[in-house]
Amino acid sequence: MTPDAGHDPLAGRKVLILVSEDWYFCSHRLPVGKALRQAGADVVVVTRIRDHAAPIRAAGLRLRPTQLDRSGVNPLHDRATIAELLRIYREERPDIVHHVALKPTLYGAYCAWRTGVPIVINALGGMGFLFMARSSRARLLRGVVRKLLGLLLNRPNSRTILQNQDDVNLLVEKVGVIPGNLIMIRGSGVDTEKFKPTPPPGGTPVAVCVSRMLHDKGIGELVEAARLLNRKGVGIRVRLVGSTDDNPASIDDAILADWAAEGAVEVAGPSTDIPGEYARAHIAVLPSYREGLPKSLLEAAAAGRPMVATDVPGCREICRDGETGLLVPARSVEPLAAALEKLAADPALRERLGARARAIAVAEFAEEIVVRQTLDLYRNLLAGVPNRTR
Incomplete structure (x- = not known):
């Protein structure tokens, strides 16, 4: 839906x-916030405020602090x-709420239901630690979360944004x-x-992994692959x-220190x-177990760098085997090492894959495309909905 010249439904x-x-x-969301302000909307960002309040306020967005902890899903523990x-929802009386990630979706959708918010949008990236972890606690939580999602996401005023077809199928088939x-x-x-292409640097090829340091990003397998390549004498x-964070899958700082001391x-x-990291590298690598659609690989593609990634939801959306990069099985070491060795040894292949990655990033994943699709969704859902702030 394109707004009329004289009136934008978001105004x-x-x-x-x-x-x-x-x-x-x-x-991940500041461009959407800026576009909403340009369309005349009042935008309230509810988040834990740490080091990034200034750019949010500079964009004309209002900030309201919350102590929402991104890790864990325990409504009893999180009652406060x-x-x-x-x-906050009662005081602000928004026309639209947009919840980003699993925990904000669960708690935010519940609060939106309780406070009568007309339009609820939930954005889920990858299915996250809860849907990948193999512990008994995670399996128990998984069942509870599926039931809650089934109730909250099926409300008639709710829409949920997903980033790849695998996750669409998962929510339909497993969550209902x-x-x-x-x-x-x-x-x-x-x-x-x-993020623009730059000439590859000279010297030994560099494969850079831009990621949070989490076990389920495949960092351990990448270190093992690096050790294997080092033993083989491969020049890479x-x-x-x-960084690490409070995610349950986060790698201990002591382990990272040991890896650094080892030198593999x-x-x-x-x-x-991050643009400089890709400019100083020849290859981007992300051996994750599952993603929504990883921003780090989108940035690598825009920078014209070929990729090595796992053949899992999200990664294969942008790392297309033989076209923009090389795909390897998840949780593997030898195939990962072999793919890195192949790209390290073949500058012409790196150039061909990187050029195609850049073209696809521009044509399919440019920021303005995603912003337009998101605001069009808002506008379509607002049709016929009274303004709550009047």
């Missing part, structure tokens, strides 16, 4: 976006947080969500002006760029210059 509407971390909002969210309540918007988009450097991989820690 004068209030949109509340619930996301657990301010840094995540800035990296749910009560806090209920108070009505297909008409599911919308596929592939990823959060990539800034193709910020493997570089880990990213370079442990760089977090970086604020």
